[in-house]
Amino acid sequence: MKQKKSMRTVFLNGIFNENPTFRLLLGMCPTLAVSTAVFQGLGMGLATTFVLVFSNFVIALLRNVIPDKVRIPAFIVVIATFVTIVDLMLKAFIPSLSQSLGIFIPLIVVNCIIFARAEAFASKNTVLMSITDGLGMGLGFTISITLLSACRELLGNGTLLDIQVMPETFQPMAIALRPPGGFIMLGILLLVINAAGKAIAKRKAIKAKEAEL
Amino acid sequence: MLKKLTVSAAPHLHNHAATTQHIMLDVVIALLPTAVAAVWFFGGSALKLIIVAVISAVAAEYIWQKITHKPVTVSDLSAVVTGLLLAFNLPANAPWWLAAVGSFLAIILIKQMFGGLGQNFMNPALASRAILMLSWTGLMAANILPHAGLWVAPAAVDAVSVATPLAHGATGFTLWQLFSGNIPGMLGETCKITLLLGGAYLLIRRVIDWRIPLAFIGTVAIAYFIKTGTLYSVESGAQNVLYQLLSGGLIIGAVFMATDYVTSPITGWGKIIMGVGCGLFLFIIREYSSYPEGCSFAILFMNVLTPLIDRFTGSKPFGYEKPVKPAKEAKA
Numbered sequence: 166m167k168q169k170k171s172m173r174t175v176f177l178n179g180i181f182n183e184n185p186t187f188r189l190l191l192g193m194c195p196t197l198a199v200s201t202a203v204f205q206g207l208g209m210g211l212a213t214t215f216v217l218v219f220s221n222f223v224i225a226l227l228r229n230v231i232p233d234k235v236r237i238p239a240f241i242v243v244i245a246t247f248v249t250i251v252d253l254m255l256k257a258f259i260p261s262l263s264q265s266l267g268i269f270i271p272l273i274v275v276n277c278i279i280f281a282r283a284e285a286f287a288s289k290n291t292v293l294m295s296i297t298d299g300l301g302m303g304l305g306f307t308i309s310i311t312l313l314s315a316c317r318e319l320l321g322n323g324t325l326l327d328i329q330v331m332p333e334t335f336q337p338m339a340i341a342l343r344p345p346g347g348f349i350m351l352g353i354l355l356l357v358i359n360a361a362g363k364a365i366a367k368r369k370a371i372k373a374k375e376a377e378l
Numbered sequence: 379m380l381k382k383l384t385v386s387a388a389p390h391l392h393n394h395a396a397t398t399q400h401i402m403l404d405v406v407i408a409l410l411p412t413a414v415a416a417v418w419f420f421g422g423s424a425l426k427l428i429i430v431a432v433i434s435a436v437a438a439e440y441i442w443q444k445i446t447h448k449p450v451t452v453s454d455l456s457a458v459v460t461g462l463l464l465a466f467n468l469p470a471n472a473p474w475w476l477a478a479v480g481s482f483l484a485i486i487l488i489k490q491m492f493g494g495l496g497q498n499f500m501n502p503a504l505a506s507r508a509i510l511m512l513s514w515t516g517l518m519a520a521n522i523l524p525h526a527g528l529w530v531a532p533a534a535v536d537a538v539s540v541a542t543p544l545a546h547g548a549t550g551f552t553l554w555q556l557f558s559g560n561i562p563g564m565l566g567e568t569c570k571i572t573l574l575l576g577g578a579y580l581l582i583r584r585v586i587d588w589r590i591p592l593a594f595i596g597t598v599a600i601a602y603f604i605k606t607g608t609l610y611s612v613e614s615g616a617q618n619v620l621y622q623l624l625s626g627g628l629i630i631g632a633v634f635m636a637t638d639y640v641t642s643p644i645t646g647w648g649k650i651i652m653g654v655g656c657g658l659f660l661f662i663i664r665e666y667s668s669y670p671e672g673c674s675f676a677i678l679f680m681n682v683l684t685p686l687i688d689r690f691t692g693s694k695p696f697g698y699e700k701p702v703k704p705a706k707e708a709k710a
Binding site: 336339343345 | 487
């Protein structure tokens with residue numbers, strides 16, 4: 166029997182330990198493709214979170230009904246349903262965002278974060294836990310993609326959320342907005358975050374040792 | 379006591395001249411005439427860019443190695459070479475911060491993050507130049523006419539960006555202008571006399587191998603001869619072999635960039651493949667893409683292919699025989 170996890174650890178797991186972007190390196194296509202502006206990154210993150218929470222919810226509900234052999238098509242049907250809802254909602258209420266995200270909203274269907282959570286978590290855990298996991302993972306993704314977009318928008322355009330941040334003399338570094346810039350910035354962010362994570366773990370280990378003594 | 383001794387397997391060859399520092403010093407010496415030529419043609423702004431680029435390259439290496447607690451290898455002069463080459467890849471009118479940013483990108487992003495000297499998969503100066511080109515296209519294209527012997531560019535020259543000899547619709551330049559460097563262009567690519575001088579010095583000192591430069595330049599020459607059919611004539615404008623050979627970054631690329639030890643094949647045939655590949659890609663980019671010049675991209679592309687080339691051109695050990703597959707036993 167597996168140890169029971171608390172809701173809090175499941176929620177925080179998605180944001181820190183198993184952050185989908187910085188730790189699991191899942192969902193790289195939308196991360197790299199739409200992270201050219203904070204508004205887009207935030208919109209993509211929240212749309213994915215919505216789909217993730219509801220698909221986890223429904224798949225956890227149906228987890229004992231779905232036959233193992235056809236689980237992948239079943240997951241796709243569930244996920245696609247919610248992606249269609251998000252797509253239509255965005256078209257109706259935030260057309261500008263819908264336009265700038267374009268094909269990447271329908272492509273949430275094949276986003277591997279959502280698949281991974283459906284397969285690895287929602288199909289094996291209770292409904293409430295699955296919703297918490299979806300929320301944690303979704304927010305983890307939102308935070309990471311927003312962070313990456315903020316770096317890229319700041320360097321490539323000198324703005325944040327379309328508000329001029331850098332001084333007027335700043336010459337924007339156009340490559341940050343292009344695909345190679347996306348890869349480079351993602352790499353640098355991974356480095357910084359992993360280095361910071363290691364430093365924190367080290368400090369914790371030292372503290373634990375001191376506590377033992 | 380033991381720590382002071384270097385213990386290694388035979389053969390115990392000792393060669394003072396084969397240290398990184400000596401080789402890099404030779405490269406710096408070979409690059410100096412070109413630096414002088416750049417200052418002669420483009421004045422004080424060239425000197426400023428060269429100094430800024432070299433200082434920031436060395437500083438970047440020092441800072442990174444201090445932060446990551448690695449042994450500081452600034453004294454091997456490789457950062458100086460990278461800084462010099464980067465400055466040679468900037469137009470005279472580039473702002474000083476472009477040189478500094480470029481040096482930091484070259485050393486930290488492309489060299490140190492991949493493990494330092496010997497581990498970088500691309501030529502640092504060239505990759506950094508590619509990033510600068512994609513980022514600040516306008517600033518990198520701000521070529522001005524040379525103003526030989528004048529420290530400060532005359533206002534009429536300083537304000538006007540002009541087309542390099544390779545740009546579409548450029549006004550004609552004579553062969554002597556192209557050869558002596560009296561043309562608009564990046565700081566280090568214009569003066570072919572000093573570049574060839576430096577190349578000859580490196581060849582005599584056996585720092586570089588003749589295969590890559592020769593194969594590179596030769597391939598470009600043959601490709602252009604096939605395309606244009608003329609060695610040189612005034613009427614053909616840019617459409618002849620000699621004009622193309624003496625324009626753009628071909629010479630500096632072939633002599634100083636493509637021959638970088640870390641990012642070029644080590645085998646003889648591999649070097650030839652590298653040179654031919656560079657030449658072909660340069661020809662293709664110059665002729666069939668929207669870029670007027672493609673020397674840096676050609677070399678970067680072959681840099682990435684280097685491990686593959688090395689793998690397929692590796693030498694066979696003496697007496698090696700292909701393992702024979704055991705014959706299938708006849709069905710009983």
